[in-house]
Amino acid sequence: MSQQDQSPSTRLRPLFIAWAGLVLLTLLSVALGEWMRGAQGLLLPVASIIWLKAWLVARYFLEAPLCTTFIRRLIWTFIAFAPIALVLTDLFGRQFAATFQL
Amino acid sequence: MRHGFAQRHSHISIQRLGQLNDQRTPRDAMSMDRAPEEDAVVQSPTVSGRIPGNRGIWVGISCIFVEFAVLFTVYFVARAHFPEAFHAGAERLSRLSGTAITLLMISSSFCIAASVATIRGGRAHASLKWLIAGIVLAFGYPLIKYFEIRWNLAHGVDAQAGVFVGAYYYLTLNHLVHASWGILGMLWVLARHVTGAYSADEYSGLEALASYWHATDIIWLVIFPFFYVLA
Structure with a gap:
């Protein structure tokens, strides 16, 4: 089915499933924060959960795949920015801070 | 349609x-x-796909995304320069408040999305109920924020408590301001909905509000782990 053939949804079930997923991912990230307190491996799963939750909202609530190219690119770029920057800050933060001192 | x-x-x-x-x-x-x-x-430019709500709201959402991308950059620069302060910071905040706000935001967003879906299906009464549920949940955000700030001040988490707390107030209060516009918008849309302004053929105002609220939700979903989870 082409993108133009798709129409906005009137169904509640996909919205409910997305909401349930968001609740579970929120509780999972809190649990990870508790279990892996101070651990180096915490950042990558948390960054992945940020992206996944933002994707769920964009995909099911905002219906981003049906939007114009500009809006789609805007949303996907914004939700990718923070997780990527978080991982890069963890990997190269010290070099960055040494190069660009405040 | x-x-x-x-x-x-x-x-x-x-x-x-x-x-x-x-x-x-x-x-x-x-x-x-x-x-x-x-x-x-x-x-004319070739355009594929739809614009949820109207163009005006997406100009606003684009500006908000750019604004918060800049604010997030401030967070990352501060985190790069003061990693110890940021690793220790989450322990100083009320994780319960942050989690409660997150659950309220995603639940409110779900209700608003359901309101749009039901009005598309021609069920105006159900749409109004979902909208009211979304507004009630959305009001929980400033309420919990009020109690969270009181808790913070009682525990010495004020604006002079270091770079982590400064970044926390900077980003979360900015988000609260944007969420407040969203709540005011919901009240306006509610008044229009009650007077029968929306139907299966015309619901662009409701959908514009929903788009703004979902964008605000996405921004909070990024802020939440920055301050309440990553320790």
Whole structure:
């Protein structure tokens, strides 16, 4: 089915499933924060959960795949920015801070 | 179904341009004085997909995304310079408040999305109920924030408590301001909905509000782990 053939949804079930997923991912990230307190491996799963939750909202609530190219690119770029920057800050933060001192 | 100007004019395709070109004779093709309507079609950008709500709200959402991208950059620069302060910071905040706000935001967003879905299906009464549920949940955010700030101040988490707390207030209060615009927008949309302004054929105002609220939700979903989870 082409993108133009798709129409906005009137169904509640996909919205409910997305909401349930968001609740579970929120509780999972809190649990990870508790279990892996101070651990180096915490950042990558948390960054992945940020992206996944933002994707769920964009995909099911905002219906981003049906939007114009500009809006789609805007949303996907914004939700990718923070997780990527978080991982890069963890990997190269010290070099960055040494190069660009405040 | 009406989705506003952009949707009505969004199907000017390459194929249509090709048909127009096929209809023109070689003489027409070489001529500079084409019909005005052809010029209008040729100059129109090819747009695929729809604009939820209206163009105006997406100009606003674009500005908010850019604004928060800049604010997030401030967070990352501070985190890079003061990693110890940021690793220890989450322990100083009320994780319960942050989690409660997150659950309220995603639940409110779900209700607003359900309100849009039901009005599309022609169920105006159900749509109104979902909208009211979304507003009630959304009001929980400033309420919990109020108690969270009181808790913070009682535990010495004020604006002079270091770079982590400074970044926390900077980002979360900015988000609260934007969420407050969203709540005011919900009240306006509720007044319109009660007076029967929305139907299966015309719901662009409700959908514009929903788009803004979902964008605000996405921003909070990024802020939450920055301050309440990553320790």
